[in-house]
Amino acid sequence: MPAFQINDEEWGALSEEPGDIFLAYCAIRRFMDYKTGIAGASRRLSEQMMREVLYVAPTQGRHVSGSPTRQRVRSVLDRLVKLGVLIPLGAMIYRLPLATYLAASKTSATNEQPVQKPYQQPEHNQPEPRNDGAYGDIETASSTATESSHIENSNLPQISGKANTHTQRAREDFASSERFPMPDTWVPDPQSFHTVLVRNGMGNVRYLPDQLLEFRSYWVVHPERHQTQAQWEHQFAQQLRRINRNQQTQGTGHEVRERPPVKRVRNAIDILHDDDW
Numbered sequence: 001m002p003a004f005q006i007n008d009e010e011w012g013a014l015s016e017e018p019g020d021i022f023l024a025y026c027a028i029r030r031f032m033d034y035k036t037g038i039a040g041a042s043r044r045l046s047e048q049m050m051r052e053v054l055y056v057a058p059t060q061g062r063h064v065s066g067s068p069t070r071q072r073v074r075s076v077l078d079r080l081v082k083l084g085v086l087i088p089l090g091a092m093i094y095r096l097p098l099a100t101y102l103a104a105s106k107t108s109a110t111n112e113q114p115v116q117k118p119y120q121q122p123e124h125n126q127p128e129p130r131n132d133g134a135y136g137d138i139e140t141a142s143s144t145a146t147e148s149s150h151i152e153n154s155n156l157p158q159i160s161g162k163a164n165t166h167t168q169r170a171r172e173d174f175a176s177s178e179r180f181p182m183p184d185t186w187v188p189d190p191q192s193f194h195t196v197l198v199r200n201g202m203g204n205v206r207y208l209p210d211q212l213l214e215f216r217s218y219w220v221v222h223p224e225r226h227q228t229q230a231q232w233e234h235q236f237a238q239q240l241r242r243i244n245r246n247q248q249t250q251g252t253g254h255e256v257r258e259r260p261p262v263k264r265v266r267n268a269i270d271i272l273h274d275d276d277w
Helices: 006-016 019-029 046-055 070-083 101-111 136-150 165-178 190-199 211-219 230-253 268-273
Strands: 085-089 093-095
Touching: 006 019, 019 046, 019 268, 093 101, 190 230, 211 230
Parallel strands: none
Antiparallel strands: 085 093
């Protein structure tokens, strides 16, 4: 009897089953016809044969030995059917769907061929090649390519919901060019700075040269700070506001009202020592 090999699908279905179930499948597998994948048709199977296959020789230490009962043989066959490794076709005739046989190999090889869909089928009206190896419709193809190039190079604006990237980039560059670090010669613009002071409630405030110098010297040593002219003027106005507020607070705290002198009551000793008396 020729040897056989258990494939991965058969092993995966039977590897966790008891030994008698695996042994029964191997016995049926030996009688399988490799042309049809059916066991029990050309060579008959019987319960008596299965009892002989599942016979356990008595050995010291074995609790179960001898031939299994017919009920046990039927239970083993039913288990193989439930596992899907046997498909009953008749009395002791089974198809082995997981086994490897010739018909299954041909079927699997046919199934591996890709099925072409209608849009994947070759076109019937393909241009025939000419003697020089080129296609007869090359002029049509070139004209189509020319038309597509005209469409791509069209000057019409693109229909898109996104903003023009060039315009957006130009705006960003312009905004960044307005920002600058504090230079040594910076001064607020007279007209715009007066408007800033009015908005902050300091329309009558006039800054001193020392205040501007202090503000400028502080921010000159912070070149990482970039602001626009309006932002620098607003920050300078806020500093003037804090200075005025501090001056008002300090002036109120140090004010001392002049009190009228308290007349002292003169006693007899003062009168005796008074030269003007």
